[in-house]
Amino acid sequence: MPTISKEDYLKSIYTLNSIAEKTVTTSTLASKLEISNAAISEMSKKLSDLGLISYEKYKGVELTKEGEIIALKILRRHRLWELFMIKALQLNWDEVHDEAEKLEHHTSDFLIDKIDEYLGFPKFDPHGAPIPSKSGVLPKMPKLISLNDCKVGRKYQVLRVVDSPSDLVGYFSRIGLNINSEIEIIEKLSFDNSVIILLNNVNHSLSEKVVDKIFVKEEEVI
Numbered sequence: 001m002p003t004i005s006k007e008d009y010l011k012s013i014y015t016l017n018s019i020a021e022k023t024v025t026t027s028t029l030a031s032k033l034e035i036s037n038a039a040i041s042e043m044s045k046k047l048s049d050l051g052l053i054s055y056e057k058y059k060g061v062e063l064t065k066e067g068e069i070i071a072l073k074i075l076r077r078h079r080l081w082e083l084f085m086i087k088a089l090q091l092n093w094d095e096v097h098d099e100a101e102k103l104e105h106h107t108s109d110f111l112i113d114k115i116d117e118y119l120g121f122p123k124f125d126p127h128g129a130p131i132p133s134k135s136g137v138l139p140k141m142p143k144l145i146s147l148n149d150c151k152v153g154r155k156y157q158v159l160r161v162v163d164s165p166s167d168l169v170g171y172f173s174r175i176g177l178n179i180n181s182e183i184e185i186i187e188k189l190s191f192d193n194s195v196i197i198l199l200n201n202v203n204h205s206l207s208e209k210v211v212d213k214i215f216v217k218e219e220e221v222i
Ligand SMILES: [Zn+2]
Pocket: 078, 082, 096, 097, 098, 100, 163, 164
């Protein structure tokens, strides 16, 4: 059974919470982090004692202000590293996440602030995720909707994709789906919840699992 670091745990609560906008349950965390419920309970108790989360058995976990500051710091490092690897090292979209997962735990504030400056204080990472500023402030984001909730016949702009697993991100690249891509919903198949989209004049059928990982904004109708 792999162990999980305090930083990964806080980061996961933050990201799960920002996607679902509700209290994160320990079982959701256990499945995301691929560790046992018992390990999650133990970690929750420890972080609650440190004042980083509030935790009630059977109810779920929430970050305290101090816990959120740490989570945002980790996300800042992760997202700036991803952008740096693409911009400065010319790595591909699908090569950067796994590296950033490691680097996010071993980068000083001094170095990450230098990278931020080098990149011109970017607001979004290569997958469309907002980058917290040095003082922990997130840039304003338009209201995003999941591709799941899109309507047939309408056009949307892709503004964010989930950055892992890397083979999924590689698939997005291969079909030409990028941040800012314009897509049209051609059909939604109720029997398996897949969605057929039109992208660069080609139809693509996306499975429910893939659809879940794409977030868009409706194009303004003129
Ligand atoms: Zn990533």
